[in-house]
Structures are given as C-alpha cells and as structure tokens.
Amino acid sequence: MKTYRPSRAPCPVARAARLLGDRWVLLILRDAFLGAERFEEFVDRLGINRAALTSRLAILQEAGLLRRDPPEGKRARYILTDKAHALVPVFTEMAGWSSAHLFAEDEAPARWPAG
Amino acid sequence: MKTYRPSRAPCPVARAARLLGDRWVLLILRDAFLGAERFEEFVDRLGINRAALTSRLAILQEAGLLRRDPPEGKRARYILTDKAHALVPVFTEMAGWSSAHLFAEDEAPARWPAG
C-alpha cells in the first residue's frame, strides 16, 4: 500500500508535488469538491480500484485534507477540511489553463466547478 | 517507457490531471521555469533517473509544453513554450497554498518563483 511521507523540501512546489503529483489524488479531490463523500461513490465515479482508493484516502487523511466521519467503523463519509477547501483556487487555475490549452477548437470543455 | 496519451475527458481537471498528476512533470516544469534547459541539468538538480527523465521530456514535448532545440541530435536545450508559460499562475497558486498549509510555523518556505 502506497503511503504518504510528506516532503520536507524548502520549495513549496516540491512539497505540493509530493501530495498533488498523483492522478488519483487530483481526481478524488475534484469529485469531493463536487460532492462525493462515500467510498463507493468514488469507486463508481472514477472507476478506481478499491485498493488504490483506500491508499489515496489514507494519504489525504494523513495530509489533513479529508476527515473521516466517523473516524472508525463502517459507512463513513469523507469530508473535505478547510485545508482542502483552500485548494479550490489551484483547481480553478488548473481548469482554466486546461480549458484554454488542452481542448481543440471544436471541443467544449465542461465547466468546473460544475453547475 | 511511459508515454503520453492525452485524456479526452470533457472535464478540464481530468485532462490536466493526466498531464500534471505526476511528481516529476511538476518538478521538471518548476526547474524549467527557474531556468533549467539541459538534460544533465535536470538530472543534477532533481536527482531523477535518466530513463524517467527521458520519458517525461518526451511527454512534455508531445503535450506541447517543451520544444527541443535542436529537434534532433545531441546537446539539446529544452525550451518552454507559451503553453507552458501559461501554467505559471497554476504553479503560483499551488506554491501559495503549499506555503500556507504544508509548512510548520517554525519553517520558512522558500519563495517561488525564486529570486
């Protein structure tokens, strides 16, 4: 199981990259911003393998971006913390850049956040 | 060798995640923004494996973020394209969030961009 050892590099980009430089972490956060909270919900929406999801959820909890409610037991919800909500502008910038540069002219990027 | 198949998801975050959801890609772009241009320079600064660097440079060229000069042959420089320069605000937001949330109170984040 993949675990999280936070970076101690003095460069903030390097620290962020250790956490955010992972496809699943970015997609899980995206879906969490869009309202996903439960384990099965992430599995269904992302098509992620269950073991991979388990490890990413653990990483995000260790990093303080998700809180498990309840902390033990089944049927938990994964709730975004303030620290995670502070990431919204990063995602917004990323979505803006992506919409401008990763889509062909005849393609319409979906809005983010959705709504 | 890891190759780049761009995402065709309609969600811009999903497309960006395919490209930027990789620790090395983020760090290579960071160093390129800070002036790195040559293969050995990235190896020395990042401690990245040469094969891994080769694959990431190929991905960044396919994605249109780096241009190889000259296109063939040895002793090349890797130059950021306009598309890559447009990513600077994403890195700035990311560095701001990281500085605010990934550093303890008694730690001083290095500035980014450096200077």
Next chain:
DNA sequence: CCTTCAAGTCTGCAATCCAGACGTTATGAC
C-alpha cells in the same frame, strides 16, 4: 587520435496497478 562530456539506452529488480473475488459489519424490511 584520445579524452571528456552530454544525452540518452539497457538491464534487472522493486514497487505499484488493476480486476475481481472475498470478508465483515451496518442498515432496512419484515
């Protein structure tokens, strides 16, 4: 021609990924 350096390539091994099966505990229907 000989050396050095830049820019990869190759090899072998370790970590990670995924599909899919399985286990366990809550929850709701009756």
Next chain:
DNA sequence: GTCATAACGTCTGGATTGCAGACTTGAAGG
C-alpha cells in the same frame, strides 16, 4: 430478531510501471 442487501474495505495474482546504476553513442576539444 433475522434475513437480505449494501457499504467498506482486504486479498491474490498477474501486468505494468518505476528506479538505480552501468553501458553506449556521438560531438567537441586538444
């Protein structure tokens, strides 16, 4: 209460990806 179902993981085996470090190749300098 008890039975069925759903939620939340764990486990296994095989494929893919990753890395360290040695090797290769071509250009430049002397």
